[in-house]
Amino acid sequence: MIEVREIDLETANSYLKQEGLNESEAQLKFNRLNSELYNSVKLKGATTSIKGPIFEKFMPIYGGKTTWLGAFDGNKFAGIHWHSITHTGSDEISGSKDVFDGNLFADNVENARALHEEFDRRIKDKYIVNYAFSFPEDNFDLDYRKSLGYKVWATSEIKNINTNKKEPLYFLKRLSGLAPKVTTEDELKKIKIALLKKQLEELGAWI
Secondary structure, three states: OEEEEEEOHHHHHHHHHHOOOOHHHHHHHHHHHHHHHHOOEEEEOOOOEEEEOOOHHHOHHHOOEEEEEEEEEOOEEEEEEEEEEEEOOOOOOOOOEEEEEEEEEEOOHHHHHHHHHHHHHHHOOOOOEEEEEEOOOOOOOHHHHHHOOOEEEEEEEEEOOOOOOEEEEEEEEEEOOOOOOOOOHHHHHHHHHHHHHHHHHHHOOOO
16 A cells, blocks of 8 residues: 655655666756746737746745655655645635645656645645646656646647757646636636736736
8 A cells, every 4th residue: 555645855855866866867857847937937818918937936935835745655665746835826815825736756657646646635625726747758748647637728848858859848737626617718718817917916027
């Protein structure tokens, strides 16, 4: 039976080393997600375009509460997963939170799903939107992410760190039962644009 429990960054780092990565290679894996969270993102809409670091709010320096989970199969360290919870950036639902998750590395799909189940249990009824990335070199690909309920809402080009070739970076999200009830995709887009605009105003980015 797979046991999943909270771990610290140093322990998470030891899993990658256990898998044969040296210190610099392990840091490259972890920095991959962090650098994208700090990047500026441009969203083009029919009437409004938004540009800014819309995900940096998930970093601890901006108030994100981060958690590492570890999967253990008996005495074997079998996988890791990271997530961060922070504010939505909306005055109307200021008590609600958004989640970003990633840094999923596991020995197999069974262990990956055990990590996700514990992650899901911890965030149940505590978030509006759960964001994530699907990197081209991820251990578990886009199809796996879609099987968990994530949907692609944007893409960009990025270098696969394993092949050095440009491939799609997928921006993923899934909505919780706390998300605003909408009847059309256009209504959902308008709500998300309003939330993103508010976030960018708080960050001092431009619209």
